[in-house]
Amino acid sequence: MDSTSADASASVETSTTTNHPMAPHNDIEAFHQVLRSSRRILALCGAGLSASSGLPTFRGAGGFWRNYDATQLATVRAFKMDAGIVWLFYSYRRHLALKAEPNMGHRALAALARRNMDFLCLTQNVDNLSQRAEHPSSQLKSLHGSLYDIKCSNESCDWIQRGNFDDPFCAALAPASVDMPNGEPLPLLDPYHRVKHIGEDEIPKCPQCKKGIQRPGVVWFGEDLDANMMMDISAWMRAEPIDLMFVIGTSAQVYPAASYIDKARKRGARIVTINPEAEDEAEMYKIKPGDFAFGRDAAECLPILLEPVIGKPDEDGEFGMP
Template identity: 85%
Template sequence: MAPHNDVEAFHEVLRSSRRILALCGAGLSASSGLPTFRGAGGFWRNYDATQLATVRAFKMDPGMVWLFYAYRRHLALKAEPNKGHKALAALARRNPDFLCLTQNVDNLSQRAQHPPSQLKCLHGSLFDIKCSNESCDWMQKGNFDDPFCAALAPASVDMPNGEPLPLLDPYHRVKHITEDELPKCPQCSSGLQRPGVVWFGEDLDAHMMMDISAWLRAQPVDLMFVIGTSAGVYPAAGYIDKARKLGARIVIINLEAEDEAEMFKVKPGDFAFGKDAAEILPVLLEPIIGKPNEEGEFEKP
């Protein structure tokens, strides 16, 4: 094996690593059947999905933005955590010095029983609801209503025999959803309820960022996983350089990680595994978390 993808060599590094950081992206949940909505094919109907994730888009057409997020909520509720989520959760339970930063909003890490104190959801959650009025601080945690409201029912349809959902066809006309059909904030009564996710142009939660900074400042970092993400979104991607400066060796796990165009990111002493995170994480973490049992849970050897 090449030095960058030698599993046995990685196991030696893992065994001697105590403080471990992980940054996770949409590729971690791909094996659970959730689309990434980034890069090639990242369209929803005829919209660039990233263009729907903005305050401006919500102000212009909150009904269409909510349909997009209602569809994502429905998919996430149907999905199950995969072995990658479970392996990271098992690592957290075995190692109190492991901290996971996830850009995912799908709640699959939480459902895999990842300890909450060791999981920072950088971009919020599809299942948190907040007020769109910036001067209002109302928020509801853990709303799993599906559909979220009656007007969004078309996003929660399961088609028989694998037939395509009409909502996803850009040529299928969708009934316009007015503001009056969407729930208002129960606190201020003026703002609309919106998904509690961080949209492009919005700041990450300040208290969460301070917690992460305090963890990084506490002691050197031995190892950092970069899982299922191209690490192109800041400030999340900036943690890679911060960890490296604190002594961490970087482990990139992504389907494109070993492509020629990506290998420049791999420095001497780092690792890169061009495999599905759900496949390779249980193998890489086996010395710490053990093998999965018949129920798919990990038992320490």
């Protein structure tokens, strides 16, 4: 097809009255046809996937935590300057994510993975909700690590502890794990509420090198992603052509997210974008001929889009086993 993306958006209005050769970008029936004939499927998930589970995205206008720009707390530099405040931020997120539940979006993707061994899901989320939705671990790559992995801050030490769900993580971080009655705001979140400084001596030391202090096992801005994981993903992408790629709840502007979309396209994939802004005027240029875009919440949209493969959920919201 040689149609431009402007033509693609015009087809939304005209397709019902004219016999336009290309289905509109948000036609569910047309998408179902494509899905039925797709075998190798890739997904890239971001914070929007967990939004309806009640987890803040810490991006854009809501990107502040106390009076800190959340992105400024997610750096090695911030941790070196004040490990206590960075740990409070991550402790708060550990506590929130433990209380949250996987939503229908996580469950639908997990069901797709159980039914299609050729589906690989890459997530930028560190909240463990896809894992808790029983997404098969061999088909899930956590690009940015996990809130529940603990590493050593000593760069020459490779100690890592997986699946630490202690809440609070340690005694000094208890203020981040408080549940307020009647939905009252947590004092910790009020920038005018003074927080007792937490010294490095109050944070557990690494049991291996006994020099570094323990830190969250997430990938901070400026840090490299896990090299073995990156190689696994590259190998998967190179192995065979890709039929379809979902881009869910992420603007995919951070490396390597954007490059995965380009690579999947080159491997033949149609791109299907799912997030509330996907059909905004300013986003339409990204929709190439043959692509799909659904400007809806992932938790609401994914069960409908994936229904030909995963079926309808039962009354408990479970898709059952294949």
